[in-house]
Amino acid sequence: MIQVDIPGYRVVQLAHLVMDYNGTLAVDGCLEDGVREALEALSAQLTIHVITADTFGLAAGQLKDSPVQLSVLPPGHQDVAKRDYVNRLGCAGTVAVGNGRNDRLMLKAAELGIAVILREGAAATTLAAADIVCMGIVPALELLSNPLRLTATLRS
Numbered sequence: 001m002i003q004v005d006i007p008g009y010r011v012v013q014l015a016h017l018v019m020d021y022n023g024t025l026a027v028d029g030c031l032e033d034g035v036r037e038a039l040e041a042l043s044a045q046l047t048i049h050v051i052t053a054d055t056f057g058l059a060a061g062q063l064k065d066s067p068v069q070l071s072v073l074p075p076g077h078q079d080v081a082k083r084d085y086v087n088r089l090g091c092a093g094t095v096a097v098g099n100g101r102n103d104r105l106m107l108k109a110a111e112l113g114i115a116v117i118l119r120e121g122a123a124a125t126t127l128a129a130a131d132i133v134c135m136g137i138v139p140a141l142e143l144l145s146n147p148l149r150l151t152a153t154l155r156s
Helices: 035-042 078-089 101-109 124-129 137-145 147-154
Strands: 002-006 010-014 016-019 047-052 069-072 094-098 112-116 132-134
Touching (some): 002 147, 047 078, 101 112
Parallel strands (some): 047 069, 112 132
16 A cells, blocks of 8 residues: 655545556557556556557556556446446546546546557546646656655645
8 A cells, every 4th residue: 555645635545546558558569668667666566457448459468577456448438437437446546547538537536547648648537537648658647656846746
């Protein structure tokens, strides 16, 4: 678990990390450099979930031997499915990371929502739903490994 008391914001207690795959952890289906190592480091504190439409069909192979629980969604209403996944885990203990329009509801539902901008960009509605926006997945994951960065970004 990760706990951080953010002055003027709230105490954040996180047990689950839920992430999109394409555009968030990967570009064109391939993991970004440094992601596997960052996930390994965070797995000691968080249960890590990857929930994806798996556009390129590469998620399972790319995440093989990574400390994640992978869920591939069927077509249709993926935004609702992702939000419902976060709800089942418990919104109050979950941080969600994504970039696509189908990620906006899970970012809004989670205790902490982080939007990332990689080479495929990020949907404006998802940016608006996020608590934090990062210019890459590794910096986003490093926020969780270094909680004082969360404090610096979110305090009043």
